[in-house]
Amino acid sequence: MKASPIQVGLPTDVSAFQLAGCIDTVLAAFGWELGEHLNEQLVAQRGPRWLDALRDLRRANPRTRDLPLYRKRFNIHDVSALLAETLNNSDSPFRDYLPRGADFYAALERIADFRNRKNHYEDLPTLARVREAAVIVGKAAYSIGLPMTSQCAALVKRVLALQEGSYAPQVALSIDLANELEVMRETAKSSAAEVASLRAEAKRLTLLQDDEAQARVELAKRLEDADAARELAQTRLATANHLREAVAAEERSKSDFIRDIEPGSAWPGDIPRRTVRLLANVPDCVDLEAKDLLSAEAGEAAIAAARVWQEVLPHGGLVHLTRAGQAVAPQGGGWVYLGALDAR
Amino acid sequence: MTKLAIGPLTLLVPEHATRAVVARAFNGTEQEAEETPAAVISDSGLLLEVVYQRWEPAEPEGQAGQVFAIHRGDGDPVFDHLIGRSRIGVRETTHGTEWLQAEISYQKAPGARWGSRTTGLYELDELLDDSAEALLIQAGALDVGTREELLNETNRNRNQLAALFESHEPFGPLALYTLTRVLPIHRAVVDQ
Numbered sequence: 001m002k003a004s005p006i007q008v009g010l011p012t013d014v015s016a017f018q019l020a021g022c023i024d025t026v027l028a029a030f031g032w033e034l035g036e037h038l039n040e041q042l043v044a045q046r047g048p049r050w051l052d053a054l055r056d057l058r059r060a061n062p063r064t065r066d067l068p069l070y071r072k073r074f075n076i077h078d079v080s081a082l083l084a085e086t087l088n089n090s091d092s093p094f095r096d097y098l099p100r101g102a103d104f105y106a107a108l109e110r111i112a113d114f115r116n117r118k119n120h121y122e123d124l125p126t127l128a129r130v131r132e133a134a135v136i137v138g139k140a141a142y143s144i145g146l147p148m149t150s151q152c153a154a155l156v157k158r159v160l161a162l163q164e165g166s167y168a169p170q171v172a173l174s175i176d177l178a179n180e181l182e183v184m185r186e187t188a189k190s191s192a193a194e195v196a197s198l199r200a201e202a203k204r205l206t207l208l209q210d211d212e213a214q215a216r217v218e219l220a221k222r223l224e225d226a227d228a229a230r231e232l233a234q235t236r237l238a239t240a241n242h243l244r245e246a247v248a249a250e251e252r253s254k255s256d257f258i259r260d261i262e263p264g265s266a267w268p269g270d271i272p273r274r275t276v277r278l279l280a281n282v283p284d285c286v287d288l289e290a291k292d293l294l295s296a297e298a299g300e301a302a303i304a305a306a307r308v309w310q311e312v313l314p315h316g317g318l319v320h321l322t323r324a325g326q327a328v329a330p331q332g333g334g335w336v337y338l339g340a341l342d343a344r
Numbered sequence: 345m346t347k348l349a350i351g352p353l354t355l356l357v358p359e360h361a362t363r364a365v366v367a368r369a370f371n372g373t374e375q376e377a378e379e380t381p382a383a384v385i386s387d388s389g390l391l392l393e394v395v396y397q398r399w400e401p402a403e404p405e406g407q408a409g410q411v412f413a414i415h416r417g418d419g420d421p422v423f424d425h426l427i428g429r430s431r432i433g434v435r436e437t438t439h440g441t442e443w444l445q446a447e448i449s450y451q452k453a454p455g456a457r458w459g460s461r462t463t464g465l466y467e468l469d470e471l472l473d474d475s476a477e478a479l480l481i482q483a484g485a486l487d488v489g490t491r492e493e494l495l496n497e498t499n500r501n502r503n504q505l506a507a508l509f510e511s512h513e514p515f516g517p518l519a520l521y522t523l524t525r526v527l528p529i530h531r532a533v534v535d536q
Binding site: 203281 | 346354356358414478
């Protein structure tokens with residue numbers, strides 16, 4: 001079964017905007033995967049017209065014939081429709097392809113109830129509500145074997161991290177820009193693959209020494225275009241990287257900076273949660289979670305700062321960074337301030 | 345470019361980190377060179393530091409630089425086999441570009457020291473589980489092929505695999521080193 005195209009959102013803060021979005025994506029992804037799971041089984045067992053047959057059955061029953069659910073098009077990805085059909089009809093064909101037992105059906109009822117309360121604004125979107133959604137949906141998804149189970153688990157983990165205050169973004173970078181960079185890297189990769197494939201084709205034609213002059217001219221043109229596309233992809237990636245540096249610098253400048261403290265002195269603040277690895281011989285740090293260099297985010301400032309930090313930590317090691325770019329490292333049983341990425 | 349995924353490895357090359365050093369060429373002579381350091385990391389905890397050194401004129405014997413590993417950090421001790429030993433020479437062509445020979449890390453027998461031997465694109469594709477040529481082009485290679493194809497050599501080395509790069513562009517040579525020297529060891533030891 002294909003996983004849902006709806007990705008469960010992981011909140012990066014506790015704004016209602018983000019939390020409501022998380023809850024919605026949990027329910028939407030569950031509906032999508034549950035519908036796909038049932039449709040796959042029902043098509044295999046009862047043929048492609050199973051939904052029409054179900055609708056006819058319900059329309060013939062006085063108890064259900066006037067329900068809006070069966071009077072309009074039945075959306076097999078709608079979590080509300082799927083739960084209503086399953087829970088309200090003991091003869092529902094859906095039940096044949098779902099786990100048995102009272103616990104599972106109680107879980108489905110909780111999801112239906114949760115969805116109704118959410119849609120009628122009975123509860124505010126809070127971290128507790130997000131966690132509840134992830135837990136009840138995650139349990140049901142696990143029982144059925146839906147791929148989204150792991151996304152629910154990740155959401156519970158993120159909620160806990162936000163509740164404990166231990167969540168720190170990988171890099172001070174907007175999600176849109178990070179995604180855009182990833183897309184650009186993929187584009188650069190595929191354009192290089194296109195160039196490689198055309199070069200191989202050109203070599204093959206040369207080896208064959210066929211009298212295919214027209215084919216060679218066309219191939220040369222395609223190769224030229226592919227090379228240009230590859231160069232353009234690289235240029236765009238470089239531009240986006242520079243933009244990333246500017247965005248990160250601005251975010252650092254807006255964050256709390258502890259002043260009047262000299263490098264080498266004891267750190268007076270809380271220990272920053274973000275860690276990077278100072279390299280021993282390369283004047284830079286690696287963010288192992290983001291799999292990137294600190295200089296990719298902070299430019300030359302990271303190189304200059306790493307050179308200074310290496311004087312204190314000549315073999316490299318873990319460095320904790322505040323959002324403002326101030327670096328702290330454990331030393332001699334305490335925490336020592338190493339310096340900052342930006343002078344203030 | 346500063347970052348490239350090479351199978352399970354990620355090559356990270358900082359901009360603005362090039363420095364002047366005194367390099368030691370293959371025959372032991374000292375050369376004033378420019379050195380670009382880089383890091384190769386993986387999810388398994390590898391944090392290998394490698395360098396690209398480049399000097400002019402191309403001496404001795406046409407050698408204009410080299411790529412090699414300098415520090416393995418907390419990575420598996422097997423990567424010590426690369427430190428200061430497994431070097432790829434950088435050589436100039438007659439038309440202002442530079443080329444490096446692609447030799448793959450290999451071990452004659454389990455427990456033996458890792459050395460290097462000639463390879464082909466088919467073997468690198470298998471190692472990478474993707475197109476090695478596309479990867480090198482992405483890293484800036486102008487061409488990848490045999491020394492006969494790239495350099496019109498007709499000697500007994502003509503069938504050896506090589507890659508052609510713009511001069512003084514460290515990223516491609518560092519990617520070639522990561523692909524041919526680091527990845528085989530990682531596949532053999534860490535991926536098992």
